[in-house]
Amino acid sequence: MGRKVRKTLNIDAEKLKRAREYLGVDTETEVIDQLLDDCEFERELLQLLREAPPSFKTFRSPLTRRPPPRVRRRRR
Amino acid sequence: MRVLPDTNVWIGWFGRAPEDFALEGGRGRPFLATITLQELWAGVRSVAERAYCDRIYRQARSAGRLINPPVASWIIAGQTLGVLARRELGAARLRALRNDVLLAATAWAYDAAVMTHNRADFAKIAEVLPVQVVGLA
Numbered sequence: 718m719g720r721k722v723r724k725t726l727n728i729d730a731e732k733l734k735r736a737r738e739y740l741g742v743d744t745e746t747e748v749i750d751q752l753l754d755d756c757e758f759e760r761e762l763l764q765l766l767r768e769a770p771p772s773f774k775t776f777r778s779p780l781t782r783r784p785p786p787r788v789r790r791r792r793r
Numbered sequence: 794m795r796v797l798p799d800t801n802v803w804i805g806w807f808g809r810a811p812e813d814f815a816l817e818g819g820r821g822r823p824f825l826a827t828i829t830l831q832e833l834w835a836g837v838r839s840v841a842e843r844a845y846c847d848r849i850y851r852q853a854r855s856a857g858r859l860i861n862p863p864v865a866s867w868i869i870a871g872q873t874l875g876v877l878a879r880r881e882l883g884a885a886r887l888r889a890l891r892n893d894v895l896l897a898a899t900a901w902a903y904d905a906a907v908m909t910h911n912r913a914d915f916a917k918i919a920e921v922l923p924v925q926v927v928g929l930a
Contacts, residue, residue, distance in 0.1 A: 755822055758856040759814060762823065765852055766810035770841040773807035778800050778836035782889050785801040785808070786910050 795905035796821035796927060797860065797896060800832040802908050807845070815930040821908060825853035827861045828896050860905075866898040873898065873922045890914065897924040 736748045777784050794816065798806075803825075814821045830850055837843045853859040862870075873894050878887055893911075897918045900907045906925035909915050915926040 754856070758852075758858060759823075761852060761856075763810060763813070765848060766806045768845075769807040769810070770839070770845055772839060772842060773804065773845070774809075776804050776807065776836055776838075776842070778804070778832040780832040780835045780892060781800050782914075783801065783911055785804045 794819055794821055794927075795900075795903060796823055796908040797826045797900045797903075797905050798823055798829070798908040799893070799896060799911070800829045801910055802929065803829060803833065803849075805910070811929075816908070816927050817930055821906075821927070823908070824858045824860045824903070824905060825849065826896055826899055827859065828892050828899065832892065860899060860903055862895055862899040863902055866895060866902045869901065869922060870895040870898040873918065876921045877917075890918070894918055894922070897922050897926075900924050 733745055733748060736752070737743075737745060740748055740751055742748055742751060796814075796816065814823055830846070833846050833849075837846055850859070870891075874887055874891065877890065877894075878884075882890070893914055897907055897915060899905075901922055901924045906927045907915055908927050908929065910928070912926055912928060915924075918924065919926055
């Protein structure tokens with residue numbers, strides 16, 4: 718976790734209020750913190766998805782009923 | 794919007810990483826369901842795939858993006874399967890739908906949408922269980 722710093726931001730107050738209500742958090746700092754966490758997770762997840770072993774191109778779970786669209790065989 | 798991608802969406806992403814998590818008409822906040830993890834683990838064929846599934850699991854867990862079906866989801870899933878059985882869905886089909894119904898019930902419990910390529914089956918589930926189903930952008 719990085720160092721906490723105080724920032725002065727120009728933000729739409731109504732939008733921030735709606736976001737606080739939507740996220741169900743108590744403070745505006747928590748709103749921004751949660752959205753930053755989301756952004757960080759998604760950035761890391763996209764990076765992880767780019768690192769998937771090539772063998773996943775032919776991967777299929779035996780528990781799924783249908784193959785993933787990209788490995789579905791063409792009808793003859 | 795919170796989204797629970799189904800297993801085939803994750804497999805598609807493993808095969809080709811998306812640019813972002815855009816949805817039809819918005820942006821998705823992906824969560825990993827333990828039901829999906831089960832289906833992924835059942836298919837791993839190598840040490841590399843096993844290690845990768847473990848990385849996905851650990852990343853989702855550490856970010857609070859791992860979702861386990863709560864008791865209510867198991868109950869709702871059972872009730873949904875009961876209604877589908879009374880609509881004369883055969884036993885084999887019902888068994889095949891079990892994980893999809895549980896995923897839908899989990900999404901419902903967490904106010905999330907199911908993200909899937911397979912909208913037809915989830916539309917059938919959504920006739921009984923009011924869950925939102927979204928496709929990829």
